[in-house]
Each structure stands twice: as structure tokens, then as C-alpha cells.
Amino acid sequence: MIKKLTNDIKELDKDILKIMFSGFKFSFFICLLSSIVLLTYIVNPISYILFEAGTILFKTGLTFAVSFFICGFVINCIKKQIT
Numbered sequence: 070m071i072k073k074l075t076n077d078i079k080e081l082d083k084d085i086l087k088i089m090f091s092g093f094k095f096s097f098f099i100c101l102l103s104s105i106v107l108l109t110y111i112v113n114p115i116s117y118i119l120f121e122a123g124t125i126l127f128k129t130g131l132t133f134a135v136s137f138f139i140c141g142f143v144i145n146c147i148k149k150q151i152t
Contacts, residue, residue, distance in 0.1 A: 092137030
């Protein structure tokens with residue numbers, strides 16, 4: 070199973086891999102921003118809205134990372150079937 074996953078990652082098209090990595094960078098930035106918001110809430114718990122905003126941003130960042138990963142593989146499979 071792990072060998073198949075590593076082989077699939079090695080066989081990804083360069084353009085798709087580039088889009089996946091830029092998506093990972095974007096989701097990492099969102100998760101980093103959420104960490105800053107949550108740290109601000111821990112240091113100065115003025116409002117519960119900061120906590121909710123931080124957790125929502127973190128969930129969004131993780132969702133984007135997973136969706137870029139899965140969509141990259143799906144698009145690569147579709148591209149292989151077409152050609």
C-alpha cells in the first residue's frame with residue numbers, strides 16, 4: 070500500500086505536482102495564521118470569537134491541504150486515462 074502510494078507520487082505530472090505544492094503552501098499559510106489567532110486568544114482572552122475564528126481557519130487550512138492532495142491524484146488519473 071505504501072509502495073503504491075510512493076510510486077503514484079513519483080509518477081505525478083510536473084504541472085500537477087507544482088499546483089499541489091502551491092496549494093500546500095497556501096494551506097500552510099492559513100494554518101499559520103490560525104495559530105497566530107489562537108495564540109492571541111491564549112495570551113489575551115478578550116473574546117470567544119477569536120477562538121472560534123482560529124479553529125475555523127485551522128479546519129479550513131487542513132481541508133484545503135487534503136483536497137489539494139486528493140484532487141492532484143484524481144486529476145493525474147484522469148489525465149492518464151485520456152492519453
